[in-house]
Amino acid sequence: MGQHLDWVEGNRLVASMGSENYLAERITTEREARNWSQSELAREMERAGCRIPQTAISKIEKPQRGGRRDISVDEAIGFARVFGIPLGELLLPIEATNDLEVAKDLAAGPTALVARDTAVDTYDQLVGRLRLLYATDQGWKVALEAELGRAVDAANTDDDAMVIARLQFLRDVVLIKPKRAQR
Known part of the structure; x- marks a missing residue:
């Protein structure tokens, strides 16, 4: 994404539709957009100061029989740092942020x-x-x-x-x- 949500819009959207499930989806989407393997993402996370093994990333992205692995607040912050995306945006479906960006662009034109x-x-x-x-x-x-x-x-x-x-x-x-x- 080129621009990010402002605080007011981001907080409003996160309060109404934010979800840890969207965070898991965004982790996969953002990782794949960068052509990173799960191991490469784990290395980037460690460089950002948040150690998380590749197996944990796999359990976040692809839930097993017992369900998806929970994401700690520190891990969520680490993912935001690594991807260069505000944490609140990672909690939203990508369509919500894309729709808002299009609306902003139409208004700014x-x-x-x-x-x-x-x-x-x-x-x-x-x-x-x-x-x-x-x-x-x-x-x-x-x-x-x-x-x-x-x-x-x-x-x-x-x-x-x-x-x-x-x-x-x-x-x-x-x-x-x-x-x-x-x-």
């Missing part, structure tokens, strides 16, 4: 779109102001062309995103081209 459009508008305004200086002031024209040259040199030796962005920004200012198509 319009905000992200407005932020993107605002950023594009701000960028266009910056470029426009500097283009005006470039076109009307010889001193700024020379300075911006020199800055573009330095940006080209920097981009030839450094592929950092900000170095490349600076170069593109200066190209947009100095190498005047048609305005971007409107949304």
Whole structure:
């Protein structure tokens, strides 16, 4: 999972549907997602400070005739550490956390779109102001062309995103081209 539940949502869901049975299912799901054997998971747990033998993991994941092995609080915390997932989320069915993530993404989409459009508008305004200086002031024209040259040199030796962005920004200012198509 990319993002995790916040405290309020997580606590509400755990209180309403959390279960040790879901924890057992999530242990299997998370282990398999990492292509780990039960022995590898046992080693990772030991590295995280929680010793649990592979046989115990097997009894947690695949209940025997006597039922599934209980999971101690320390073990549950260890599994959360090893998988990098908040403990509360491990107590929930994976569908519950996936559904919540989709709902969050759907809610965040319009905000992200407005932020993107605002950023594009701000960028266009910056470029426009500097283009005006470039076109009307010889001193700024020379300075911006020199800055573009330095940006080209920097981009030839450094592929950092900000170095490349600076170069593109200066190209947009100095190498005047048609305005971007409107949304």
